[in-house]
Amino acid sequence: MVTRGWTRRQFFTRAATAGAVAIGGPVLLSACGDGDNGESRGRGGNTLERAREQGLVRVGIANEPPYTEVTASGEVTGVEPDVLRAVLKKLGIDEIEGIVTPYDQMIPGLQANRWDVVAAGLFMKQSRCAEVLYSEPTIVSTESFAVLAGNPEEITTVASVKENSGVKVAALGGAFEEGVLQDADVPEDQIVPVQDGRSGIEAVKAGRADAFFLPTLSLNDLLEGDDEMEVTDPVEDAPVTGAGHAFRKNDTEFHEEYNAALAEMKESDEYADILAEWGFNASDVEGVTTEELCATEG
Known part of the structure; x- marks a missing residue:
């Protein structure tokens, strides 16, 4: 099946060379360059306020459809960025810039201010929940x-x-x-x-x-x-898995307003439509909480 100009197989081959991709912008370098401690980008302060002023949020993502995907034109998409984009619009933020990075660097990069949020299908578990503020669940998976x-x-x-x-x-x-x-x-x-x-x-x-x-x-x-x-069929002895969007521990205002806007969107058809487009079912998320998923060992 061809997806937005590439087959899925072509996407994985080509996206491996990509680093950061801004909507409508150029491919940038991967993850974190030498000497980039976040401060050089003027980060710090109130993340939500700054994002509203700039109209942009930098996002840590992966190369794993249907969770995240980068199209041939450079658009960051997939179920997680699409949900993120829709919620951010409710907060007055119109654009996201995705930075492709390995999973084990997503939280360190967030903490180092290299991006403002992680939206990559980063499943919740005890060790991760101790380091970041997760939104309420956006997806539940097997x-x-x-x-x-x-x-x-x-x-x-x-x-x-x-x-x-x-x-x-x-x-x-x-x-x-x-x-x-x-x-x-x-x-x-x-x-x-x-x-x-x-x-x-x-x-x-x-x-x-x-x-x-x-x-x-x-x-x-x-x-x-x-x-x-x-x-194979879903693995029976794997724990319940689900993801939300991850924020820095000190970004409490951003986290709280994001959760409120996410809850509002979950009541609309828009949320269910986004999940359905990528093969997920909104009903699987109903009743599942961050507290429950954060109790997963690991």
């Missing part, structure tokens, strides 16, 4: 394994990985799935860190890993039209 067709190693659960010491599982370094494996005491020599979705798929095809652990929808996108591999 996890699956990508395996060779026929699932020769019969990998269906985290427990099935632990039971077979010869099995290796690829996971994005610093991502929620790597943490799930570690928290389940899966030995480190059974975990294969990878940098992005395409690398995870290639690791399985090349025999460096027997499975790739990632959200179900992300794997479905990655393997669209690929007959060599398949996606």
Whole structure:
């Protein structure tokens, strides 16, 4: 399937070269350059006030459709940026500028003022919730394994990985799935860190890993039209996963106003329509709270 000019596969190949992308603007350098401590950009002070004055929020994102996506024209999209953009408009902020960064650098970069918010499908868990202010949940998701067709190693659960010491599982370094494996005491020599979705798929095809652990929808996108591999049913022993948008601990005003605007949007068709466009169901989020998701170990 072609998506906004690129196939999903082409997107992962090309987006790996991208750094920061502003809507309607040029591709910038990745994540954080030498000597960039945030202060050089004039950050600090009241983030919400500054964002309203500038009409812009800088956002930490990933390269993982349907959560985040960068189009051929440079537009930052995906379910998380699209929800973020809609909520920010209610706060009088019209534009976002996305900075592509690894998951394990999203919170450090936020704390270092390299971006103002993270909207990347950064799933909540205890360690992350201790470091940032999460909005109320924007999405709830399931996890699956990508395996060779026929699932020769019969990998269906985290427990099935632990039971077979010869099995290796690829996971994005610093991502929620790597943490799930570690928290389940899966030995480190059974975990294969990878940098992005395409690398995870290639690791399985090349025999460096027997499975790739990632959200179900992300794997479905990655393997669209690929007959060599398949996606398992949702992993039963993976914890409930869900994401919100992450703010710095001292950005309490921004966080509070954002949550109020998000709650208002959730009452409209706009929220459900955005989630449906990317394959999510708004009803899955109903009743799920930040407090509940932040109780997830890890």
